[in-house]
Amino acid sequence: FLHLRGHKTLRKHCTEKYHNITTWTSKLCLFFPISTQTCHTELHAGQYYTLPPAHMRTLFPHGLPPRFQMQMKTFNEACVMVRQPALELITCLRKADYSEPALRYVLYGEKGCGKTLSLCHVLHFCSTQGWLVLHIPDAHLWVKNCRELLPSSSRPGRFDQPIQALNWLKNFKTTNEHFLSKIKTTQRYVWTKRESTEEGRPLGELVDQGVSRVKSSSDVVGALLRELRLQAGGAAEGAFRLAVAVDGVNALWGKTTLKKEDKSEVLPEELTLIHNLRKMLRNDWCGGAILTTLSQTGSLFKPRSAYLPMELLGEEGFDNMDPFVPIPVSNYSDKEFESCYLYYLDRNWLQHPHSRTEDGKKELIFLSSRNPSILERLCAFL
Amino acid sequence: MAASTFCPALLPLLRINCKFNGVYTRISLNRRAAYSLGLTASNGVERQGLPERGNQGQRRQRRAVEPRTERMTVDQDWTAVYPTAASFKPNSVPLPVRMGYPVKRGVPPAKKGNLELIKIPNFLHLTPEAIKKHCEALKPFCTEWPAALDSDAKCEEHFPIQVESKAYVSAGPSLRNPNARIITLTVKLSSLNLDEHARKKLIRLSGERYNKDTDTLTITTDSCPMKQQNYDYAMYLLTVLYHESWKTEAWEKEKTRADMEEYVWEDSPSQKNILETLLRMRPLGEKEEEGEVREELLGRVEVQEYKDSVTKLKNEGETETNMQQYKEAVKKLLNI
Numbered sequence: 001f002l003h004l005r006g007h008k009t010l011r012k013h014c015t016e017k018y019h020n021i022t023t024w025t026s027k028l029c030l031f032f033p034i035s036t037q038t039c040h041t042e043l044h045a046g047q048y049y050t051l052p053p054a055h056m057r058t059l060f061p062h063g064l065p066p067r068f069q070m071q072m073k074t075f076n077e078a079c080v081m082v083r084q085p086a087l088e089l090i091t092c093l094r095k096a097d098y099s100e101p102a103l104r105y106v107l108y109g110e111k112g113c114g115k116t117l118s119l120c121h122v123l124h125f126c127s128t129q130g131w132l133v134l135h136i137p138d139a140h141l142w143v144k145n146c147r148e149l150l151p152s153s154s155r156p157g158r159f160d161q162p163i164q165a166l167n168w169l170k171n172f173k174t175t176n177e178h179f180l181s182k183i184k185t186t187q188r189y190v191w192t193k194r195e196s197t198e199e200g201r202p203l204g205e206l207v208d209q210g211v212s213r214v215k216s217s218s219d220v221v222g223a224l225l226r227e228l229r230l231q232a233g234g235a236a237e238g239a240f241r242l243a244v245a246v247d248g249v250n251a252l253w254g255k256t257t258l259k260k261e262d263k264s265e266v267l268p269e270e271l272t273l274i275h276n277l278r279k280m281l282r283n284d285w286c287g288g289a290i291l292t293t294l295s296q297t298g299s300l301f302k303p304r305s306a307y308l309p310m311e312l313l314g315e316e317g318f319d320n321m322d323p324f325v326p327i328p329v330s331n332y333s334d335k336e337f338e339s340c341y342l343y344y345l346d347r348n349w350l351q352h353p354h355s356r357t358e359d360g361k362k363e364l365i366f367l368s369s370r371n372p373s374i375l376e377r378l379c380a381f382l
Numbered sequence: 383m384a385a386s387t388f389c390p391a392l393l394p395l396l397r398i399n400c401k402f403n404g405v406y407t408r409i410s411l412n413r414r415a416a417y418s419l420g421l422t423a424s425n426g427v428e429r430q431g432l433p434e435r436g437n438q439g440q441r442r443q444r445r446a447v448e449p450r451t452e453r454m455t456v457d458q459d460w461t462a463v464y465p466t467a468a469s470f471k472p473n474s475v476p477l478p479v480r481m482g483y484p485v486k487r488g489v490p491p492a493k494k495g496n497l498e499l500i501k502i503p504n505f506l507h508l509t510p511e512a513i514k515k516h517c518e519a520l521k522p523f524c525t526e527w528p529a530a531l532d533s534d535a536k537c538e539e540h541f542p543i544q545v546e547s548k549a550y551v552s553a554g555p556s557l558r559n560p561n562a563r564i565i566t567l568t569v570k571l572s573s574l575n576l577d578e579h580a581r582k583k584l585i586r587l588s589g590e591r592y593n594k595d596t597d598t599l600t601i602t603t604d605s606c607p608m609k610q611q612n613y614d615y616a617m618y619l620l621t622v623l624y625h626e627s628w629k630t631e632a633w634e635k636e637k638t639r640a641d642m643e644e645y646v647w648e649d650s651p652s653q654k655n656i657l658e659t660l661l662r663m664r665p666l667g668e669k670e671e672e673g674e675v676r677e678e679l680l681g682r683v684e685v686q687e688y689k690d691s692v693t694k695l696k697n698e699g700e701t702e703t704n705m706q707q708y709k710e711a712v713k714k715l716l717n718i
Contacts, residue, residue: 100716100717103718319650323688327709328705
């Protein structure tokens with residue numbers, strides 16, 4: 001779709017000189033979201049690009065980091081920096097062969113480097129390419145702080161989490177509204193004695209079933225994942241590509257803080273949601289990609305300094321995810337820092353007069369050591 | 383004289399540190415005030431030491447002489463100054479040593495009267511010259527070093543087992559020292575005839591006594607009362623370890639993956655995963671057998687590289703370089 005924007009879309013920064021030279025390209029341009037995405041190459045590294053607000057509401061009801069959401073509200077726009085890890089991932093996705101099993105990508109890096117935001121960037125790319133996006137915003141939320149833990153109705157020994165499943169289904173519906181009517185179920189699912197979903201019904205009905213009947217929502221999630229897995233990348237006309245994005249994938253193989261009634265610990269595989277998600281992450285289906293990030297922030301029983309894949313995933317997690325492509329995300333490079341600094345200056349976010357000087361910039365570099373989240377928090381004070 | 387005129391004017395509790403002719407004196411004026419008029423000194427300087435009980439008369443203290451250090455030459459024989467272990471004597475050591483905590487923006491206190499320097503052990507009696515003299519004195523009691531053993535490697539080759547023991551000489555009520563019974567036996571495992579299984583078993587049996595970095599086994603024995611007995615015991619332990627490690631027990635067959643010392647890629651989940659992935663990518667033809675295809679897939683260069691990178695990751699731990707290598711291997715394997 002066309003979206004006329006009467007304002008600049010890409011900023012150009014002079015790459016040779018790092019002084020405050022910003023030339024706006026303010027021109028009336030037709031904003032093709034698809035073409036903007038496909039023309040992201042190495043040349044665009046370090047530049048900001050704006051995500052259209054309509055996309056933001058549908059695509060990311062639950063995916064963005066909270067501080068970024070606050071920034072979005074303040075600046076009234078969602079500007080994401082094009083960075084090298086995201087570019088690498090996008091090139092891999094473009095070149096990959098989708099008749100082969102799904103490839104797994106793991107974004108890892110130190111705390112606050114931009115893993116979640118890179119993932120969101122790549123998901124935006126996927127959605128503009130017409131993929132179905134299955135985004136689990138934070139797998140850690142499913143292994144801790146769960147008020148209601150019901151024993152599963154379908155399988156003994158498993159536990160359901162109705163509230164989490166319900167929230168996720170609602171957000172999934174918002175994201176992939178247009179797919180839900182096209183995809184049909186391949187099997188009959190029986191929920192209770194009186195309720196069942198027949199074969200050939202649209203997926204939308206399945207999701208509505210989960211939203212309305214909270215008790216069976218976890219099983220609905222399992223059925224949904226199964227359907228998508230079977231039908232992704234098929235040769236049929238309604239073929240679609242599936243992007244499974246899990247943030248904080250190390251939660252699936254870690255420990256939980258949930259307890260059963262007899263105070264014994266719940267293992268992750270005893271949770272229905274986790275069990276189904278693990279099945280999704282195996283590469284026995286084709287026609288899509290699995291994009292994951294590791295996150296120490298919400299993780300349980302892992303030290304603060306752990307960021308490498310094997311440390312966070314553990315033995316079991318590594319063996320399950322193997323073979324995967326690890327993509328490191330690091331702190332800002334010089335150029336990226338420049339870009340971020342100029343963006344904040346341009347938005348008048350840096351109010352303190354000293355921050356606009358060269359010395360102030362050097363201070364910011366020193367204090368934040370070019371870590372994106374620390375820089376953002378520092379600049380919030382200025 | 384100055385003191386005598388000042389006395390009445392000064393407060394009774396005042397103490398002055400004065401320096402006259404390079405000698406530090408403390409003139410306490412509180413109790414001596416009454417006696418100051420009666421005191422005379424040879425060159426007009428009042429000299430008073432600490433008040434002695436019942437002594438009211440003039441008591442000439444010994445004149446403080448200059449320390450011995452003033453008269454020491456640079457090339458003197460130090461072994462004569464400190465022939466044996468002795469406590470630190472500030473007037474015998476010509477070094478401007480300071481030791482102690484600097485209080486309130488000061489400096490560490492000087493050596494004169496410094497208890498800290500006296501408390502600590504010093505090695506002033508063990509300078510290289512002193513050691514040389516000790517060696518010269520011991521030489522008549524030693525035999526000659528064999529001329530053929532002129533390098534460490536040769537010593538290691540001909541005498542792989544090294545036994546250390548200490549002898550103690552001291553004058554006291556008893557000549558014996560119980561610490562003399564301790565024996566330390568060191569041997570490098572590379573000089574022993576061991577195969578893979580025996581080596582791993584020996585390392586497991588010796589536990590803490592094995593040093594991985596230097597590949598040495600150290601056995602320390604002190605359970606017997608005599609040195610000879612401890613030596614025999616240490617040799618016995620070595621023999622037993624060696625022979626036991628060559629034997630294979632029946633229950634050793636039950637060694638699981640979790641017991642393995644290092645990561646082995648064959649039959650690991652990683653190998654299974656990669657084979658499954660590759661098989662899915664290239665489905666089996668009709669005439670091909672699974673075993674053959676498996677062998678062929680495992681023989682590919684990319685798979686070997688992948689195997690190396692995973693083994694390295696698991697055995698050596700994760701680093702950025704290892705991760706990069708793994709990433710390259712996976713990319714090549716999956717045709718990205």
